[in-house]
Amino acid sequence: MPALTSIRTSEGKLEIVNQLLLPHTTKFIEIKNVDDAFDAIKSMKIRGAPAIASLAALAVADHLSRGLQSTPVPEWLGSVDALKQHVETILAYLFTARPTAVNLGAATRRLSKTLQASIDAGKDPRAVAQDIVAEAKEIDAEDVGRNKQMSKLGGDWLVERVKSGGGDGTQLNVMTVCNTGSLATSGYGTALGLITYLHETGKLQRAFYTQSTPYHQGSRLTAFELQSLNIPSTMLCDSMVGSLFQHHKIHAIAVGADRIARNGDTANKVGTYNAAVLAARHNIPFIVVAPVSTVDLDIADGDSIPIEQRPAIEACLVRGALYPTALDAHGVKQQATVMVTPEGLDGVYNPSFDVTPASQITAIVTEKGVAVKKDGADVFDLTPIV
Known part of the structure; x- marks a missing residue:
């Protein structure tokens, strides 16, 4: 492909x-x-x-x-x-x-x-x-160049962390949220780039990714990219993250970011905060991978990050190919948009992003390095990596 x-x-x-x-x-x-x-x-x-x-x-x-x-x-x-x-x-x-x-x-x-x-x-x-x-x-x-650099920095950091905990740094299982690969960037990707790097260096066992509703960037786009790269992967519904952590050994969560505040609070695809809370409960490292341009030093914390509210109808609709597969006259798969809710709902909560507090994040990776919190701190000093 x-x-x-x-x-x-x-x-x-x-x-x-x-x-x-x-x-x-x-x-x-x-x-x-x-x-x-x-x-x-x-x-x-x-x-x-x-x-x-x-x-x-x-x-x-x-x-x-x-x-x-x-x-x-x-x-x-x-x-x-x-x-x-x-x-x-x-x-x-x-x-x-x-x-x-x-x-x-x-x-x-x-x-x-x-x-x-x-x-x-x-x-x-x-x-x-x-x-x-x-x-x-x-x-x-x-x-593209900075994506490859941060992917290597983040991947190497994770391998060394696993080794420091007694592992051999191979056969790693890493989960991600939304889509952060070539389709979300100019090439290679951020969090998905980290997963790709681990795969290319023989350190990855399997990638796991959430569907990331309501736009399904995970099940549509991340699935497509991982398939094209021949990376072993498993999809899960957003509500299955806790179950995954209970029953499978997950070595890290790697996510991208749409904005990172000065203290490390991070806005990303809605559902990221849920995954971070569950990761903390199960002592799984939670890694944010994003370019320096995503860090906004002008805002102190996540309270100042504007959260985009998407139209309610988007949470009520799903678009995909007809099943069983049907082709049109040009041999292209026919697609359709269907409504999965009752019409006329008078209440739909549909934020595009949520904010994960710095306290729930283990490391923040940019093309300039990896930032971790000082012992006992709940926030990051990002100045060395911006």
Whole structure:
């Protein structure tokens, strides 16, 4: 099976795989403008904090590149002031698509800084725009390398921890939540990257993953990625985590993050907090794996992390392939959306994320290192790894 990817650029086109159709249909859709990018992020056609940051950056680069090649020249390239207003409006707009994912904000702020630095250097509008395009492409390109680095750091840390407890550091069983692989990033992944690294180095016995309802990123996307990588794996319903811990030897839980506060409190896919509490009860290490851009040093703790509330209808619907399998006239699996609740429910609680307190987290891994709490501390000092 070919390597999975969430974003591709070729022949002057920016495209994403529509993750709402996976795993049964792999369909790339073109992102023709900034509005397309906003819709793709908001509707979760693309998801995963690093991936949406990459898409936002590439959409800005594509928009500016088209303007630089246009005849006549767009008004917003007529002066530095016009360009600044135009770009800042776009960045502010894209930032609102998924407010919890700090990577998106980090990317827009980084492009804003590039904009201002180029202006301060006295460059003309075209040169400023070209600097922003280059920076946007770098935001996307650097993701794969840092993912591999943090996956190695986290994987090696876990192996050494198991060895320090008397194990041999092999035949490890690691559970994850949601999807944090190539489909959630520009490649390789964060928490799923750690699992992949353990598999590649012969240290993994089996990966376990939750379905991660109501969007089923685990059963749709993580399952698809693990299958494509030939990694032995087992799916479980979100409500089965406690049972898994009771009856199977699990060496660690590895999860990603959408935002990490200064003290280590971490927002991630809803259901992560449940897994962390159960992991603490069973003395299982709980590892957060995320790039430096996910750490938000501007907020002290998780109380300041905005939690996105998704539309109620999303928790009432399930989309998938018809079973038994039915093909359309083009040989493609037919899919359908069905309602699994009574119509007209007057109360649906549907947060997209929850916050796991630092006290429930064993280690936080970025591409710069692994942070653990000092003896007796309930919070992290993240300054060495950001």
